[in-house]
């Protein structure tokens with residue numbers, strides 16, 4: 001042991017005699033190789049995250065409290081699933097919604113048929129004076145008198161697990177099957193705040209007032225950018241509700257994946273988000289078995305929709 005130590009010390013002591021000017025070249029190369037390998041390792045692990053998220057539910061993630069279908073059997077809710085697609089060419093081509101409605105309509109109609117809901121394509125209700133996305137407010141408001149609940153669906157969404165009923169989702173989210181004591185607005189939060197892509201509105205005076213106020217947020221209307229402003233207006237309204245009103249009328253379930261899962265794809269942007277808010281990303285990442293997928297923020301939406309529809313067919 002002692003002799004080994006001595007040899008080591010001797011080796012170390014002999015070091016300073018090595019000419020210093022020889023060091024830089026190889027050491028710089030080593031650093032380069034080391035950093036490149038680290039970057040590569042990071043890229044590979046970020047890439048692997050996508051596969052892990054896809055299996056989040058089998059790894060134990062729970063998107064909603066377990067609700068037996070028998071618990072909702074008496075609910076007998078009259079529900080409309082409402083959607084439309086902006087078919088105009090405004091905005092970026094890659095983010096385009098063109099052709100999406102044609103692709104997702106069958107999926108939504110099949111789900112509505114199976115469960116006894118109505119599916120409504122509200123394409124004829126779009127108010128051309130604002131970016132189309134704002135007209136979801138008009139569409140929901142127009143249908144509300146005829147239904148207990150209206151479930152708004154952006155066109156870049158698909159039902160991915162049709163064994164789950166909306167009654168089940170609503171009971172899990174609100175904790176009640178009593179229509180009259182239920183909250184009026186059920187929506188989810190992503191890493192930016194509440195999301196206006198998928199939400200439930202109950203038929204009530206409060207809901208109509210809320211929808212009117214939302215439509216009235218004209219200062220948020222944006223033209224020609226990727227943001228139309230309706231979601232920002234909703235965030236603003238929710239943020240400034242008095243706590244009492246928020247508690248009584250709005251419900252935001254803790255798990256985004258209860259009905260609004262986003263596919264997670266590895267990019268620098270999504271990787272940074274993952275590092276800054278891992279639990280939010282985990283709660284919202286699309287996994288096999290989730291109720292719905294929402295292609296939020298993704299380019300080439302029709303390609304994504306086709307891919308997911310194909311996956312569902314293979315199941």
Ligand SMILES: *[C@@H]1O[C@H](CO)[C@@H](O)[C@H](O)[C@H]1NC(C)=O
Pocket residue numbers: 209212213216
């Ligand atoms: C919407 O704005 C108009 C004009 O400013 C106002 O008269 C109306 O009361 C507002 N409605 C709601 C519900 O805020």
Ligand SMILES: *[C@@H]1O[C@H](CO)[C@@H](O)[C@H](O)[C@H]1NC(C)=O
Pocket residue numbers: 161163164288289290315
């Ligand atoms: C659909 O959801 C149910 C209830 O959460 C779950 O038991 C089932 O495994 C899911 N289906 C698929 C194909 O993952």
